[in-house]
Amino acid sequence: MAWALKLPLADEVIESGLVQDFDASLSGIGQELGAGAYSMSDVLALPIFKQEESSLPPDNENKILPFQYVLCAATSPAVKLHDETLTYLNQGQSYEIRMLDNRKIGELPEINGKLVKSIFRVVFHDRRLQYTEHQQLEGWRWNRPGDRILDIDIPMSVGIIDPRANPTQLNTVEFLWDPSKRTSVFIQVHCISTEFTMRKHGGEKGVPFRVQIDTFKDNENGEYTEHLHSASCQIKVFKPKGADRKQKTDREKMEKRTPHEKEKYQPSYETTILTECSPWPEITYVNNAPSPGFNSSHSSFSIGEGNGSPNHQPEPPPPITDVSPTSNLMLVNLLPTTTPQEAQQWLHRNRFSTFSRLFTNFSGADLLKLTREDVIQICGPADGIRLFNALKGRMVRPRLTIYVCQEPQQLRDQQKHEDGESANSTFFVYHAIYLEELTAVELTEKIAQLFSISSRQISHIYKQGPTGIHVLISDEMIQNFQDESCFVLDTMKAETNDSYHIILK
Secondary structure, eight states: OOOSSOOOHHHHHHHHHHHHHHHHHHTTTTTSSOTTTOOHHHHHTSGGGOSOGGGSOGGGTTOOOOEEEEEOSOBOSOOBTTSOOEEEEETTOOEEEEEEEOOOTTSSGGGTTSOEEEEEEEEESSHHHHHTHHHHHHHHHHHSTTOOSEEEOTTTOBSEEEEEOOTTOTTEEEEEEOTTSOEEEEEEEOOOGGGGOSOOSSSOOOOOEEEEEEEEEEOTTSOEEEEEEEEEEEEEEESTTHHHHHHHHHHHHHHTSOHHHHTTBOOOOSSEEOEEOOOOSOOTTSSSOOOOEEOSSTTOEEOOOSOSOTTOOOOOOOOOOOOSTTGGGGGTOOOTTOOHHHHHHHHHHTTOGGGTTTTTTOOHHHHHTOOHHHHHHHHOHHHHHHHHHHHTTOOOOOSEEEEEEEOOHHHHHHHHHSOHHHHHTOOOOOEEEEESSOOHHHHHHHHHHHHTSOGGGEEEEEEEOGGGOEEEOOHHHHHTSOTTEEEEEEEEEOSSSSOEEEEEO
């Protein structure tokens, strides 16, 4: 080693010792990486090549993964090697998740020919938000009444059976599927990441979410409670077309980096493979509680009575007994004085038995205090509107209302002998007739009911026109009646048979 300056003797001794120590430290390099000891699998097993080792249980290192879930959306290229993949999604857009059977021959034979149950969740990635998840979701529910965070696009999905969504859990859906058959489920996420940021001044970064799938098999009782596999991935949700713009921006940023800097980042993959994780700790959802099922439209729900199990029989509603003199009124209106037990009976009688558990301790006053938005948030849009109308006792307004009064025979005789003043002072009692179809046949039936006779006994209905002429009532004439018109009914014996003609004056 050559030096430009002459060092003192003491410095030469120190420098000589440092050189010897450095040479000794280099002497062992290469001895442990001989041809026999070097293995690419050992290198690939390093933590930097794994996406999410920290979320796996410690005993799952050698566990066989029975299933694999693939989200058909590209991963971001702006993610470093040691970080978990990140996938951008558009709000409300349908994305396919392929459910793949990853078992080898002979593995998990107990599920051969049987269905398994998978529960999808969209949850927070940040631990801080996970602690306040309930409050965050309740705030979102309040700002977006009637909406859901997670939906299944039923028409586009393949192989899913009995899809269900609980109206009280906006971020969760579930369904059954056969691992031996092709299964693809299309999901829609309706919340965006910036809706949960602490400060909203514009331009802030949105919080990441996680899509987690937990799969269960059934036990001896037909309940899907035995855990098989769980996997998840990290996502961010943008307004429509926002995910495409963000993906393009990340790609352009990576193209501007040097080759050396690009080596520190993961490549962008066309699909996202969900990595194994611990099962979701909330096990109350995987029980016998009934959950509503989807109908043909993904934005509305109809109520099912089961728990998703083919062998599960719905629980019969509790017997309804008369507990008070006002029990018969429960079929019509709910009263503020109604007790919680009577309120349960009212819910069952009015076809709201699925929600009876939610309103177990609600009295009539409690239910009547609920606003329209509250009921929609609890029961969903379809049944929420129906329950709100039932609580308020709202009746459907008829299309046409007319008032009729039968002219007594004695008045007609009196009009012939007395002057008009005494006739006009007579007290008339009118009856309301409500028409929906606005036809002559319907009017005939309603008048027959009023007279307590058969509709066949009414031959024709006439309306007295100008100069006392009789105009035959037709459908078109009824459709042109003014609402809440008043008529005096006069009867005239038909010439040919025992029927009558009705004249509206």
